[in-house]
Amino acid sequence: MQAPAAVVMVRPHHFHPNPETAADxxxxxxxxxxxxxxxxxxxAEVTEAAARIAQAGVRVHLFDDTSAPGQPGTPDSVFPNNWFSTHxxxxxxxYPMYAPSRRRERRHDIIEQLKAQYRVQExxxxxxxxxxxxxxxxxxxxxLDHIxxxxxxxQSHRANPVALERFCTHFQYEPLVFATADAAGQPCYHTNVMLCIGTGFAMGGFHMVSDAARRREVQERLWESGRTVIDLSPEQIGDFAANALELQGTAGPVLALSARAAASLTPAQRQAVEQHATLLPLAVPTIELAGGSVRCMLAGIHLAPRLGMQATQPPAAEFQTILAPSA
Structure with missing residues (x-):
């Protein structure tokens, strides 16, 4: 339930760090x-990452960015986890997106492809x-702790409490909200930069939670769920160590994270994670210039496949590609 066995990825064609999101x-x-x-x-980084994830036995639905030179672009299209989720x-x-350029990332064709291959009720x-x-x-x-x-x-202007309450009411989650601050006193723009929750473990930059009592509550909730809780340093957060996603591969769970993030883990932290999942480091240094890493690149699919889809799964060394319309 926590670790999806399929993901959507978007391969960019006009990638660059987005000036609309640089301020926060x-x-x-x-x-x-x-x-x-x-x-x-x-x-190239997304192409290689998709192949590596597929080799681990995770089904990858790889779409190409459809923006064209000279038209309003989608520089952050490589991060589809922000504009949709599945349950x-x-x-x-x-979802409603903060930066106007990111609103153009929502794509009807991706949702329709999911409907064609998975059981979508609403x-x-x-x-x-x-x-x-x-x-x-x-x-x-x-x-999200799906379990x-x-x-x-x-807390941030990218996580409005009204929208959060609506989501949690509809999808039956309990909101656990906390204020954060980095070394410069700035709030964390996205929670998934400072927290990763797997099936049997959680990694977090808990030092960023501003209120000590709230920090303890967050940690206790993760401990109470039976997870091994791994505390990450400010330097490790800067290396995107928390921006990781547990996936269900054919040989068991894997933790997809960047090569930079994996290198930042101590031997003890690595051992703690590997009690539950095999590390799958992916080299994405260019993508990380945009302020996100591997977890941001993966929109997990928590939907049931339609009848016959599982029987036609591609071999582990392959992945499905949805090509962009020809220019």
Missing amino acids: NAYQRSSGAPPTELARRAH AGGHVAL VVDYSGLEQDGVFLEGTGAMV GRVAYTA
Whole structure:
């Protein structure tokens, strides 16, 4: 339930760090590389990451970015987990996005492809809240404990309490909201940068939770769920160690995370994770310039496959590609 066996990924064609999100994303970095070189590297990194995840036995639905040069772009299209999520019982949620450019990431064709291959009972669309300046950026803003039904949420203007309450009421999660601050006193823009919840473990930058009592409550809720709780340092958070996602592979659970994140873990932390999941490091240094990492790149599929889909699963070394329309 916690670890999906399938994911949606989007391969970018015009990737670059988004100036609309730079003000509140402390993890975003500029690069001196030409835009065409950045785009080439990002395209290659996603292609390789998708292949590696598929080799682990996770079904990858790989879509290509449909933006074109000279038209309004979608520089963050590589992060689909922010604009939609899927849930057991056939439920899909569409989310209101803070940056105008990110609103263009929502794609009807991706939702229709999911409907064709999985049992979808309803699509709940919260995107109209954008007109009221109300935002909730999916499983970036919320880190969901699908087993305990808790939505861990760091306060920010990308996680509006009204939208969060609506989501939690409809999808039956308990909101657990907390204020955060980094070394500069700035709030964490997305919860999934500082917290990862797997089936048997959780990793978090708990030092970022501003209130000591609330910090203890967050940790206790994770401990009470039977998980091994791993505390991450500020440096490890900066290396995206918490921006990881547990997936269900054919040989057991794997933890998809960046090579940079994996390298930042201590031997004891690595051993604690590997009691529950095999580490799957992915090299995405260009993608990380945009202020997100591997978890942001993966929209987990928690839907039941339609009859016959499981029987036609591609071999582990392959993955399904949905090509962009020809220019």
